[in-house]
Structure formats: C-alpha cells, structure tokens
Amino acid sequence: MSLSLNEVTLTYPDGAGRLTALDAVTLEVPAGSLTAVVGPSGSGKSSLLAVAATLVRPDSGEVSIGGTTTAGLSRAALSALRRRAVGIVFQQPNLLPALTAVEQLQVMAHLDGQLTRAARAKALLLLESVGIGELAHRRPHQLSGGQRQRVNIARALMVSPSVLLVDEPTSALDHERGAAIVELLAAHTRAEGIATVLVTHDTSHLASTDALVTLADGAVRSQ
Amino acid sequence: MFVAWRELWFARGRFGLMGGVVVLITVLVGLLSGLTAGLGARNTSAVAGLPADHLVFAADAGFADSVLGADVAQAWARVPGVRSATPVRISMTRAQVDGRSVGVAVFAVPDGSPLAPVRLRQGVAVVSSGVGGRSTLSIGADSYQAVPTSTEDYYSHAPVVWVTLPADAPATVLALSTSDIDLVAADRSLGTHTVELGDSLAEIGSFAAENGSLQLMRGFLFAISALVVGAFFTVWTIQRGADVAVLKALGASTPYLLRDALGQALVLLAIGAVVGTAIALGLGALVGSAVPFVLDLPTVALPGAVIVVLGLLGAALSIRRITSVDPLTALGSTR
C-alpha cells in the first residue's frame, strides 16, 4: 500500500494565463515510510497534498493511492476512497465544534456506515496512543492547541489509512511539542505500514523521516 | 445524523430561538384556522347543512335580493331530473325569545318539509341552540311555540329559527334535490340562476368578505414561516460552511451532508409544529366558549403539517450552499 504521483502537473487560472503550481512532479512513497516535503512558501507543497488527497484533479499525470488509480473515478468514488484509504492531518486542527474528541474520530466510522462499539473502542485507543485518552469527552474549545492537533492526527489514523497526508502539523506548536508530534507520526507510519507525506517548514524535525523532497516553483529539486 | 444531532444540542440556543419562532407561527396559524372555520360555520352552517345539492336563485340575485314566486317553484318541481324543489325564504330579523330580544335568521319552509331539523307545524318555531329559547318566541305580531333543538344552525352570524312558509308565499331560494338534470336549459327557460350548494356559500356576503381576509392572513403567515426558516438555515449553513468543507475533505458524500442538513430542519420544524399545535389546541379550548372556534384536530393540525412542508422547502434553499462547498478550503491555514 503506497502513494505514487507520476508526472503530475497542476495549474490554477491566473489572470489571462495559468499558474503552474505543480510541474511534472513524480513521487513514490512506499508503505511504512515517512517522506518530508519542504520548500519555500508558494512552492506547491499544499497543492501536492491536495492532489494526493484527491481534493483536486491534476491537469495531467497520474495519482495512485494504495494501488487505485484516481483518474476517471467519479466524485462519489473519490469521496469513498478518501474516507476509506486517505488520512488527512490538516494544518489547522479543523475539529467540529459540536463534537467531543472521541466523537471527532467516531464520525469517520459513521461516514462509512460502520459506527459500531468496536469503532468507539478503537477511537478511545487511538486517543490513548496520542496521549490524550483522558480528554476523550472534551469539546474542541476545552482543549489546548497541541491537544487539538493530537485529535486531528488521531482522526486521520481512525480509518487505518493506506496514505497519510500531513500539512504543517507543527506550525501552531512550540518546538518541543512539534518534535513530539512528528515522532508520533513516524511511529504510527512504521507500525501500521502507512505511506506518509509530511509537509513542513521546520527542518529540525527531519531526523525521524525516511526521505526528503524539496520543491521549488512546483518542481521537485532534490529527492 | 451523527453530526446533526450533536449540532442541534451544541447550538441549542440558536435552534431554540428558531424553534420558538416556529412554535409561535404555528400557534398563530392554528388559532387563525380554528377561528376561520368557526366564523365560517357561523355564516354558513344552516345553508351548508341543507339536505339539497343545488340552490336556485332569481337571475342576477344572491341571498340578499333573490325573490322567487310560488309559480317558479312549481315550474322547477316539474323539470325532469328534479326529485324535489323546496322553497326557502330567508330573512334576518329580531325575535322576542322568553322575554329577550335576539337577532335571528328566519328560515321559512313549507309545512312538514324535511329541510327543517325536526318536523314543522303551523304555529311552531324550531330554534337552533344559539337562540336559547325554551317556551315562546315571537317575531313581529306572530307568536310561536318554541321547540328547542341541539342543532347549531347559523346564517350570517345569526342563529336560525325555522318556521312554516305559507303556501303561495314567495321564497328566497329553492333547495333542489336532483339527478341527471340539464340545469343550464332549465335556468334559461325559467329565468333563474342555479348553483351547487357548496358554491352558494360564497353568495353569503358576510362570509365571502371575512373568509377572504382570513385566508389571506393565513397565506401570508405560511409564506413568512417558509421564508424565516429558509433564512435561518441559509445563515446557519453559511456559519458551518467550514465544517462542511472539512467533512467533505474527510470523505463525506453529498447525500450524507444533505441528510444531515434536512434532518436538522425536519427535527426543528416537527418539534416546533407539534408544540405549536398543542398550544393552539389548548388556547382554542380556553376561548372556545367565548368566540366561534372550531377545535377539531384536522383544522388545527393541518396548518402545522403545512408549516413543516413549507419550512423544509425553505431549508432546501440552502442545499446549493452545501453542494457547492469546495473541500479544498479545509486544507488552507485560514479558518
């Protein structure tokens, strides 16, 4: 189960012409490995995640998630692929204000019609594993920024994804907490055989990653 | 409805306020409906209850000015397809009842006619319950022995008194029982104007005016409720647009999101309509003796059902805002 991008090009409309956000990007992330993506602001890091998450269709090139090629899939099929195989850790926690921490995870099971007792047990276990088991019944406004980010991560892991996409998870945290978050992601990646892409600004977290991709102007500079 | 239920509880202040508005509108429409039906009955029940299928008026005349001679009644009785053509003279007057003066509608029908609630005789006045007569009743120089009944016959807001119509006296209308009849041809040859019993109610001047304005108010309240609910759910959907984007990014299907949104609207509307209908029934029972008010469940519950349906249509206005949310916005750092 891996993630692969093959010659992916993505453009956005820009005035009269088009702006190339991703320029023939080829990337292979094997299962169980953590690939870090770095690059200056505007270099296309978030665009890369968006394409990998099937949130935008590339102009050309191929995206394959856990062996499934996304080109030609309907919108509904892409939704189903996202809720079964893709975990997204958002830059902002993006928690739903009305739900407690454990419910944020249970939603993932409910989206797929699998809201069972076992799903709840799994959600509690995951919160435990990211170190906030005792906060399972708090709502987002009762959690600190770092605690919310942990719920965000646990939610992405809830579906047992084949691909985990992480967008600057540490930008709202102090350095030590940021490092702990990256180590947590690395541990889950290896233990569960996930293909993980981690976008980050902070190069001091790269010790626990397996590969490093540098983007500049939408193209891969070094790998 | 996993997220929807929790949002209902989490934002219970906002939903409570909106539910309160739905309750109040339902109460208002429910009371108005009961009142409309009650006032309608006070105007029309005696005519609507006639055992007839058509009423014959003089050409170009209504209840107020129609006069039909005895010869016309006899001519109508001979028209093929007419089983019976009974003359009815309707007049508004004051009667002395047990020493009180009461405004009444007098329905005069021939001796022994089955149109009256009980069999009439010369010198007897059959009075409906609204008159309240027990022993004697006099109209002008004529005095009658009062026969009280429990019928609630009203005409143009006055309780009805049934008396006998002298033979050969002119009538206001003819009550027809018919089968297979060419009314147009008969009307043309006899110089009359015949309408179905139900349609004849609109010829009662006080009813047409009252009913029209009450129905207009009811219509406006229905439109207001749909618009208010639509506006509320539009604003609510805009407020939770970011959450919808997150759910879409996490893989929620569009039907899943629409089920949640319309489910919330249905819960709000159903609770509001049930509570509002219950209050309207309660208030109706309280005022029922003081004002004309029809307090049966269909009269009061139908408006509640209409409000639920119209409210759902209003809430459906926000559907496009849900389907058009771009899940990509969940990825950005601005929230």
Ligand SMILES: Nc1ncnc2c1ncn2[C@@H]1O[C@H](COP(=O)(O)OP(=O)(O)OP(=O)(O)O)[C@@H](O)[C@H]1O
């Ligand atoms: N929705 C959009 N419409 C038009 N242009 C866009 C859109 N999203 C991104 N861009 C442009 O595409 C380019 C790449 O943007 P992207 O968000 O991928 O950069 P990034 O590497 O994530 O930057 P940052 O580090 O600031 O988050 C930028 O020039 C940006 O202005």
Ligand SMILES: [Mg+2]
């Ligand atoms: Mg970015």
